[in-house]
Amino acid sequence: MxxxxxxxxxxxxxxxxxxxxxxxxxxxxxxxxxxxxxxxxxxxxxxxxxxxxxxxxxxxxxxxxxxxxxxxxxxxxxxxxxxxxxxxxxxxxxxxxxxxxxxxxxxxxxxxxxxxxxxxxxxxxxxxxxxxxxxxxxxxxxxxxxxxxxxxxxxxxxxxxxxxxxxxxxxxxTEKGEVCIRGITTGKVIDFGVKDSMNMGACMAPAAADVIAVNLEDLQKDVTYYDCIITGDLGAVGKTILMDLLKEKGYDLTGRYTDCGLEIFDAESQDTKAGGSGCGCSAVTMCSYIMKKMKNHSWNRVLFVPTGALLSTVSYNEGKSVPGIAHAVILERKGNRE
Incomplete structure (x- = not known):
């Protein structure tokens, strides 16, 4: 295990x-x-x-x-x-x-x-x-x-x-279901020193990049193992940072990556700036969009990576940076176990 x-x-x-x-x-x-x-x-x-x-x-x-x-x-x-x-x-x-x-x-x-x-x-x-x-x-x-x-x-x-x-x-x-949780990769708290409380994507992207890379290294897989890797709420800014960080580690997510914060809102018509965030962002998107894509066989295996900016009004007002954390959950359609 x-x-x-x-x-x-x-x-x-x-x-x-x-x-x-x-x-x-x-x-x-x-x-x-x-x-x-x-x-x-x-x-x-x-x-x-x-x-x-x-x-x-x-x-x-x-x-x-x-x-x-x-x-x-x-x-x-x-x-x-x-x-x-x-x-x-x-x-x-x-x-x-x-x-x-x-x-x-x-x-x-x-x-x-x-x-x-x-x-x-x-x-x-x-x-x-x-x-x-x-x-x-x-x-x-x-x-x-x-x-x-x-x-x-x-x-x-x-x-x-x-x-x-x-x-x-x-x-x-343990009884029934079309989609299984095949495994998990628990993330670490990672701090790149970002102090902009309005730029959560930059705070969280390093933690997301780390846990995705660790997941692939632990499982000895490349990105093609997943039909989609989907982060929680990095938004447009965090997405760019994440992809750059993973390219430095040797992983190119092009064509296999998206973000819940970019899926839940229409950037052009809804004026949400960089996208969606919050605990509810990844939870709602997983329980609706991701589950639908897996149940209709569009995706058979997904790495679901909710991301968090560990922001506190206390620490922020004391001049601290905003660390990030991310947890990866392997979602797999029943019958696709290797």
Missing amino acids: IVGKQSILFEENVYIEETACVAGQKESEGPLGKLFDVVVEDAMAGMENWEEAESTLQQLAVDKLLEKWDGKKEDLRYIFAGDLLGQLIATSFGLMQYEIPMFGLYGACSTFGEALSLAAMTVHAGYAGHVIALASSHFASAEKQFRYPLEYGNQRPPASTWTVTGCGAAVIG
Whole structure:
């Protein structure tokens, strides 16, 4: 099971048994809009503040997941979940009503990759039959915490990204499914000294490049092993940096690489600058677009790499740089195991 420096290949199939995703109005107007299970047109989701609205996104995602999944809530052993807010308040207030034991996770925008990794490890080890992996973000709650109040109306630079309002959730188990989690490569915290809090792509790209290179080295494969390598939310700026860094390592991703932040929004018509970001960006895109491409046989094997900028208002205001982290998850159609 342990492969190379940082990777695991699971000996038995760990299935993505079902997925569900919820997204906001702006996201529904993008290229993937028709693939979302639920669209919340009211950014407040009928609540009194942005944080409660994000908790509601999580509840809607879990409710839809349980509706779609051929199982019972009582069969779920754990939830691995997280968001971007301090002390994971969107998650703790959003999921407590389900009374399922929960591991709260924080990996910034890489959280869904962390959740899938830990869920798959737990299921494969036999500690649970079925678990939920989940991550969410909300444009307004993230802006309120990390940048400026919306009322301030600050101008966004070209390198900035737009935090996705959305939540993606998946049931991970051993019983059935068209798509498996074949393995994982856990990333390291990597800091290239970037101090621009509005350029998340530059902060995260080095970590993404590192974990992708380690995955290929651990598995002793080249990029053609994957039909697609898709990062979480590097956006247009981070994508260019990533491809340059990997070329220096001897890997050319041309024609096999994209980014969730570039897939979820239309750069020309939606004015999201460099693209989408946030925990919900990769979670929503995986639970809709990636799963569709795999189920219709367009892709048989994907390296899914959610990326996170470990930004804190405390560390940033103290003059620190913004380190990055990324976690790679090998998604494979059932029957394609080598």
